[in-house]
Amino acid sequence: MARTNDDVAAVLEEYADLLAITGDEDFKVRVYQKAARSIGAHGDDIAGYDAGDLQQIPNVGAKIAAKVAEYLRCGTMAQLEQLRGRIPAGVRELTRIPALGPKRAMALHERLGVDSPESLESAIVAGALHGLPGFGAKTEENLLHGISLLRDAGGRVHLGVAMPLAEDIVGALESVRGCRRCGYAGSLRRMKDTIGDIDVLATSNRPKVLMDAFARLPQVTEVVVHGDKKTSLRTSQGLQVDLRVVPPDAWGAAMQYFTGAKAHNIRTREIAQHHKLKLSEYGLFDAVTEEKIVSATEEEVYRRLGLPWIPPTLREDTGEIQAALAGELPELVTEADVRGDLHTHTDLTDGHATIEDMAAAAAERGYAYYAVTDHGPKLYMQQMTLEKATAQRERLRRLDGTAGVRLLHGVELNIDPDGEVDWQPDVLAGFDLCVASVHSHFDLPRAKMTRRLVRAARNPYVNIIGHPSARLIGRRPPIDVDWDQVFQACARSGTALEINAFPDRLDLAADLIRRAQPYGVRFAVDSDAHAIGHLANLRYGIGTAQRGWLTADDVINTWPLDRLTAFLRKNR
C-alpha cells in the first residue's frame, strides 16, 4: 500500500531468495516470504515504526523486526549485504528463467561460475553443462528456450487483453464433449488490473479429451506441460494459459483453490489446519481420516472453515479474512447496482458514434441516466467550441427521455498545469455535470501536481476528477501526487474521483481507492466510452471498485437521480 512497505517487502523477498539460493533451510525462506507479504499488505505506512511496532505485524518476530528496523534506519541490512556479497545479482536473475529455481541456479554458479542468464546461455552453447549431475540434454534445451522467453518476455497484460482471450477459451472448452463446467479463475477472476497468466478450470469425467482439445486451440504456440490433470500452454501473445481439470463434484473446492491470491490460499489452508482439516483443490478433508467433508461449492468450503463466502475480488489477504471472521465484509458494489454512466464521448469530439446511437446503447443497457461529456476547447485537437457544445445540448434535450433514459449534458474539461479548466463559471453553470481530467504535463513535481488536482477539486463546478492518476497500464506511470491531500480536498468539496473503466487505465487504481474511502470520498465508475462497444468495459471498473472494497453507497452513479443531482450541485 504505502511506498515504504513495498520497499521493505521487496528487500525481504530478496533476502528470502538469496537464502534459498545459498541452500538455507526451506522453512526459513518461507518465513521471510511470509513476513514480506504481511508487511506489504499492512495497512499503515511503517516508515516511522520501531522494532516493537514492527513485531505487532503478523509473521514478524524479534529477528525480522530488528532487521527491518535496521533497514528503516540505515537503508539496508548488514546480513542482506553479506549475502549480496556472496551471490552476484545475476544469479538471482537466473531464477527468473522458467523451470530454473534456486537449487540449480546455485549449482550452476558454484560448479561453472555462471552468474547471469547471458553467461548461462554461453555455457550451454559451449557444452560446459555436459556431465553436470541433474542437467541432461532435455534440460539444456529447456533452459535455452527459457532464456529466450525471458529475453522477449511480454510480461503482464491488462484485463482488456486477458478477459476476451479467456472467454474465447472457456467458450471453446465448454463445447467439448464431456465438459461439465468451465470457467476462469486466478487473478482474472479477482479482476486484477494486470494478468500474468490465465487460469482456466473445468470439470469432466473424461479429462484427457478436454486436455487434448485445449492443446489444439488455434491460439496456442507452445505446449509447456501436458498431463491429465493440468496442461499449460503459451499463446501467440506470450501469455501462459493453465487448464486444470477436476472431477465434477470438486468444482467449488477447485474454484476456491485457483481463484485466491497465493497469500489468501495459504491463509485459508492454515485455517483448515487449525480445524484439523486439509484443504486442496479436490475438497476439504478430515486431516486424520482423509474423509471428504465438502467440495461442491465455494460457499460450503468457506462455511466449513467458519467464514462467509468471500468475493473473488477481495481474495488478496489484505484484511478480508479478518473482516470475514469479524462479520465485517463490505457489501460490494456490483454492475447491477449501476444506474448510469457519467463519462462518455460522441463523434462531436473523439468518439466514434453519434449522440443518438450512444444514447440508444445506454437505454439498451437499462440505464436510468446517461451523461455525454465530450472534450472542452482546451484539448485543442478536438476543435470544441462553445457554439458546438450549445448545439449539442439542444440536440440532447430533444432526445432526453427517449427509451426512459434521463440524458445529462456534461463536458470533460482539461485541467491545466495550474489547476484551471477550460471555461469560466458562467459557462460551466450551463452543464449538468463537469468531469475534469489531466491530459498533459504529466511530469510536474509532486507539490505542483498536488496543488493542480486540489485546485480542480475545489472548483465549484467540477464534479468528477477523471482518470485521476492519468496512468496508462504498461505505457505511462501514474502522476506523482500527495494523494492524501487530494482525497481530503475531494471529500470536503464534494468532488467524486473517477474509477475509469477503460482496461488500460483502471484509474483510480484499487489500492488508492481503498486509501481514499476512509476520507469519505465518493467515486464514479465510468466507461469513458468512445464507442458503443466501450460501454461494456464498465465491468472492469466495477471489478476495480470491488478491489477497493467499495459499496454501492460509495459510488454516485448507483444512486437514484435525485440524490445524484443533489450531489452534483456541490455546495454552490
Next chain:
DNA sequence: GCCGTTTTCGGCCCGACTGTTTTCAGTCG
C-alpha cells in the same frame, strides 16, 4: 525464524508435472 483452541518445542500449504532419476528432487502455481 515464527507461532500456539492439543504445542514455549516441534511443527511449518498442497499437489502436478518434468527430467533424470531406478524412487525422487526441483520447480511451479
